[in-house]
Amino acid sequence: MLQHLGQISAEAARKFGDKTALIIGNDHYSFRDVDEMAQRLAGGLADIGVQKGDIVTLYSENRLEWLISYYGVTKLGAVLNPINVMLTPDEVRYVVQDCGAKVVIASRAKAEPLIGIEAGSSVSALISFDDAPEGTKSYQELLDANHPCPATPDVDPDSLSTICYTSGTTGRPKGAMQSHRAVILNTAMTAQMHLKSSDDVIVSALPCPHVYGNVVFNSAFMYGATLNMHTTFDTGVALQSIQDHKATFFEGVPTMYMYMLEHPELASFDLSTLRCLTVGGQTMPTPKMEAVEEAFGCPLIELWGMTEMAGLGSTHPLNGLRKMGSIGVSLPYTDLRIADVEDANVTLPEGEVGELMARGPLVMMGYYNDEERTREALEPDGWLHTGDLAKMDSDGCIFVVDRKKDMIVTAGFNVYPAEIERVLAAHPQVAMSAVGAQPDSQKGEIAKAYIVLKEGETGDADEIISFCREVLAAYKVPRAVQFVADLPKTSTGKIMRRELSTLDE
Template sequence: MTPKDLCCIGYTSGTTGHPKGAMQSHQAVLLNCALTATMHGRRDDDIVVTALPAAHVYGNVAINSTFLAGGTVVLMERFDAAQALHLIAAEDATMFEGVPAMYSMIMADPSFDTAELSSLRTSTIGGQTFSPSLAERWQARVTGPVLELWGMTEIAGLGATHSVYAPPVPGSIGVSLPGIETKIAPIDGSVGEVPVGTPGELMVRGPLVMLGYYGRPDATAEVLSPDGWLRTGDVAYVDDTGHFFVVDRLKDMILTAGYNVYPAEIERVISSHPQVTMVAVGKRSDEVKGEVAVAYIVAAPNSDLDGAAVLEYCRQHLAAYKRPREVVFVDALPTTSSGKLMRRKLTELDPTSAR
């Protein structure tokens, strides 16, 4: 057996389609844990509270990078906001790890403003983009840094993250892990790179990249080039300091009247409204514009927020072509087992009472 041999098969979360089995090598799994532990400054006295599923790549690397450093993991059987706050205080947790939906639900919990969070040295957040306004609210209660990160099953964990040793760049997923090549390629799939600050497809190459999809050579060929570059399907850009910013998933992009509209940008705006607990933006067909955005909102408890108020709020913060054309209030949003939003399931939701 060699480090490059098959170690395990990790299944994708299926946010944009059916899950696929990414074949991960021993070197990819171990190296990702080691690099994550290094970038996050994990220590043997760390106590990590998380509800990330152990079978999911984010949960796997969060747990095993902590064990690699000699730390302790307090693993929740399933996520519950009130229980997470209780465990952080009861266990003197030094780190909380989760996806944006978990943070949103924690901050919507009635006990958040009085919860004991002083033991937290670090918080990590990944899986999807996080609204800067929500990050600011969390940071107002937690003194340690919030380390935004990005990863995927196809690279056995993280591909980019902030380092605990450097100042965070709000809205960014950080920098590439050491020894990993990352570039921004044209969205149309052509060869080359786009200029700094220009959105394109995020691509990765190096020892973390999967061996391929199990039993799916066709799907493997679609994302993995002969020279080792992995197409991630994420639209992102890089600034002149080497920090990457994810715009959205390429498959979730809305083409409205010839313009590219990214749901994550609309979600960041709407989630900054004080009466919004969670939001997801999907799309529907339109005879005139081709596609238009639809906002699905979980309102804060006892909120009197209505669709007109949401659209007015969007009018103040978004260009006309980016604004949603419909607002649907729901009791909950569809998520994967790891807590990531499943936009493809939004049209199946039953709206709450009309507003």
């Protein structure tokens, strides 16, 4: 087992050498290519003063330079701060200032609005990919200077490797601190559960800064798989890549699969080399999962995780028991339990709904420079509050009901949007749906459904409500329906329920 992130690319180069590690567009790079570029960048960063323990922010869409930066930074024993490409310049400034980053590495489009960030902050250098504008340092020049890479320092596996900021939906963003052990162990155990090896070819458009995307690209390097990395998700391009590269894995979020199911030429693509699909980020309705498995001809493995766990916390073993609608069982070395929402010390019996809690080496070290919110999230005995409401069956399989913060309280009854969304997914005219709360003078809140119809279909709100009444208790039935062209999504494709009200007519 590797001890720290700075060892990953070097060990991959030693083991897999000239085997193709990355395919980006029409360009192919071997494991040796990536490690050599990471060494050169590490030398350039060391030359401008980056050393062990310094924090380096990465701010870019998926691309070769992002991965080279990731592995180059870790070779120095520096700490990574990979941030969401959708953050605004003001949000980036907050994150950089909060974590005390010494260097920011960004694509030109992301770097330009940050020019001058050194003034009044801890940043000593803003490095830009592409043609570096005035006021930035050139990434390519650092690489071309070919400064010698310092010897990788000794790094404690339990020390800080990464600070990942959450979206900050309930206030300012929080920087979850991940240890080297957490990131490496999460990647290793996920690969073990899904049986990844050097024979695999993985297609993914998951953003590298996201923990799901992080586990995907690190697993490719740790186990010698070839990663076909996409900058953004495009339905036709993804399907073509699976066919052209004879992919064995596709890794995505529910909306990606829903878009692919609706692709008019889906049946014409050769997807026969696929042996596994994974889906995470949000729960996926069982009818849609069944449709994906039928269309793609291989298992769709659901997984669950969070930033505070450096990736996954649960999934299904590829060759083991699998229950659709469940996020699987806990990863090895991870404890999961269902706690009473009023008293986290009380573990609920099987079948009862409570808060999913996690404990083990994958759990974050805390929130950076935020003791108060760390205490709110972590119990004194190490149990992490995940914020997900779930239940567990006798096999240890976990079924997520919904997010605590998304629960709708209507006339005193608890209504879970995900439960309604699972019903809507079975409607023959529905491509995608999301349910949010709307204020109501009598009931406090009511559930409203926002629906994207399948191509060529026309919707009837009354018929949708009647469909729900057939399978849902009366208080759970949405009281309003709106048909929309699309749903608000994060950079990973996760539907943002908190933004649904912006669609209101």
